[in-house]
Amino acid sequence: MQVRILAIVLALSAQAPAAGPDRPGVPYGHEYFTLRGGLNNCRIRFQLERTGRVAFMGGSITEGGAWREMVCQDLRTRFPQTRFEFINAGISSTGSTPGAFRLARDVLSKGQVDLLFEEAAVNDQYNGYDDRAQIRGMEGIVRHALLANPQMDVVLLHFADPPKLELIAKGQTPPVIANHEKVAGHYALASIDLAREVAERIKAGEFTWAGDFKNLHPSPFGHRLYARSIGRLFDAAWKLPLPAGAKPQAHTLPAAPLDEKSYFRGRLGELKDAELVSGWALEPAWKPGDRAGTRRGFVNVPMLTAEQSGATLKLKFTGTAVGLFVAAGPDAGVVEFSVDDLPARQQDLFTPWSRGLHIPWAYVLQADLSPGQHELTLRIAKDKNAASRGHACRIVHFLLN
Numbered sequence: 013m014q015v016r017i018l019a020i021v022l023a024l025s026a027q028a029p030a031a032g033p034d035r036p037g038v039p040y041g042h043e044y045f046t047l048r049g050g051l052n053n054c055r056i057r058f059q060l061e062r063t064g065r066v067a068f069m070g071g072s073i074t075e076g077g078a079w080r081e082m083v084c085q086d087l088r089t090r091f092p093q094t095r096f097e098f099i100n101a102g103i104s105s106t107g108s109t110p111g112a113f114r115l116a117r118d119v120l121s122k123g124q125v126d127l128l129f130e131e132a133a134v135n136d137q138y139n140g141y142d143d144r145a146q147i148r149g150m151e152g153i154v155r156h157a158l159l160a161n162p163q164m165d166v167v168l169l170h171f172a173d174p175p176k177l178e179l180i181a182k183g184q185t186p187p188v189i190a191n192h193e194k195v196a197g198h199y200a201l202a203s204i205d206l207a208r209e210v211a212e213r214i215k216a217g218e219f220t221w222a223g224d225f226k227n228l229h230p231s232p233f234g235h236r237l238y239a240r241s242i243g244r245l246f247d248a249a250w251k252l253p254l255p256a257g258a259k260p261q262a263h264t265l266p267a268a269p270l271d272e273k274s275y276f277r278g279r280l281g282e283l284k285d286a287e288l289v290s291g292w293a294l295e296p297a298w299k300p301g302d303r304a305g306t307r308r309g310f311v312n313v314p315m316l317t318a319e320q321s322g323a324t325l326k327l328k329f330t331g332t333a334v335g336l337f338v339a340a341g342p343d344a345g346v347v348e349f350s351v352d353d354l355p356a357r358q359q360d361l362f363t364p365w366s367r368g369l370h371i372p373w374a375y376v377l378q379a380d381l382s383p384g385q386h387e388l389t390l391r392i393a394k395d396k397n398a399a400s401r402g403h404a405c406r407i408v409h410f411l412l413n
Contacts, residue, residue: 043244044209049200051249053260054127054165058091060258067099067119069111069153070131073171073229075102075308082239083129090246099125103372104307105365107135108192109145110337110374112152112275113411120160128157129242131169133176133207134228137188139373144271146191148379152275152413154199155265159276162262167245168196168203171238172210173228177221180211198270200263204245206238273332273380273413280337281329281410283316291323291392292316298406302342305369309408310339316407319343324391327410333379334388335411341370343402346393351378351386361405362397374411 058064066087068080084098101118103110111132119125130153136146150168157164170176170193176186185193189205196203214221225234269276283294298315300306316325327334334351338344344361357377365371377388392403 043248044206044241045202045204045245045248046196047202047245047249048196049165049202049263051127051165051167051202051246052258053163053263055250056254056258056260057126058087058094059254062091062094064091064094064127065097065099065123065125066127066129067101067122067125068129069101069115069119070129070169071102071106071135072104073102073134074129074131075100075104077102078232078235079230079238079242082235083242086239086243086246097122103309105135105139105372106374107139107141108132108149108153109136109139109141109275109376110372110411112149112156113278113280113335113337113374113409113413115153115156115278117280120157124161125157125164128164128166129169130154130166131171133170133186133188133192134173136192137173137175137186143187143191145376146188147194148271148274150192150195151198151270152278154195154201155269155274155276156278158199158263158265162265163260164263166199166201167242168192168201169238169242170203170205170207171228172207172225172234174221176207177211177214180208181215194270198266202245202249204241206241209241210234210237275333275413277331278411278413281327281412283314283407283409285327285329286316286410287326288316289324289326291320292318292325298339300341300370304341306339307370307372310370310372313408315339317404318392319402319404321345321392321394321403323405324389327388327390328385329388329410329412330385331412332381332383333376333411333413334381334386335374335376335378336405336407337372337374337409337411339370339406339408340366340373341404341406342367342400343404344397344400345403345405346395346397347390347405348393349377349388349390351381351388354378358393358395360397362400367399370406372408376411379413
């Protein structure tokens with residue numbers, strides 16, 4: 013698969029310039045990135061130390077995206093003597109909230125990361141997270157990353173989709189982009205508003221959405237546009253020579269987060285820590301018995317499963333938030349939960365995409381607990397979504413902050 017993607021990337025790179033992303037300029041003579049704190053640390057590592065670890069975190073546009081391979085090839089070309097390691101930490105359907113809880117496993121555990129690309133503007137919108145959750149998720153990723161490695165350079169990417177283009181055409185900033193930009197500004201991170209670039213270049217008559225870009229999962233044309241915009245960010249960030257004796261410097265971490273309950277302490281809880289009271293089983297390598305699709309990392313892996321109403325488990329944990337990372341398929345049910353002595357509430361696990369897919373989905377059940385020890389009680393409710401075929405709950409991880 014990697015060989016095939018690389019072949020596509022090289023073929024696209026070799027094509028003669030046409031419209032849109034191959035043009036050297038941009039409409040109205042301006043760019044769509046903000047450098048803020050810049051990308052000097054990773055450049056020093058790449059250029060002087062000749063080593064580099066670059067991580068890409070996001071959803072399906074990142075996981076299977078040719079833009080990512082193009083950026084990798086761009087870096088190899090700019091620094092031909094450098095030994096690179098590239099980490100594809102994209103998981104389809106996921107945004108910043110699940111990203112904050114899986115950052116340690118999927119990125120930080122790989123070693124010192126010099127440059128992190130993070131995109132979540134599409135899935136944070138389509139997954140229905142509100143403003144507070146969008147900030148808590150994105151700040152959770154950023155603050156956790158910088159606490160782990162203060163020299164890490166981070167770039168936030170805001171990808172395009174039709175609802176964003178409509179808002180930009182009306183002179184508005186899409187709320188999810190505004191929320192992610194609050195995080196970028198607070199932590200002096202580089203960011204690229206690719207949604208605005210696409211919208212304004214369409215308005216300028218360079219290309220069309222339907223004919224050229226095609227979809228929020230871009231055509232090869234769209235992937236090329238994204239990669240070349242990131243390349244222009246590199247050009248601007250690295251246009252001046254490095255000073256003699258340049259060394260990576262720690263980024264200044266704001267003393268206070270934007271939201272003290274942001275998920276920068278996020279982690280994946282162990283399934284074995286749950287007390288299975290009744291009706292639950294730990295399956296060592298779950299796979300569906302229906303023909304619905306699955307996602308990488310959410311099939312043939314251990315899961316806690318229950319399919320009958322009344323099934324109950326308990327989990328003791330330490331932190332301020334608790335949630336579930338589930339595979340929500342055609343038979344996804346409703347769970348009833350309570351933490352400590354708080355009133356019981358319900359969460360419908362069935363999503364708009366569950367009819368034909370056991371989709372990865374993160375549900376933060378309680379996010380504003382006082383710091384300390386708590387106990388979650390979770391049971392399968394008698395109620396269910398009218399579109400669901402059952403009462404199932406399949407837990408891949410607990411979410412703890």
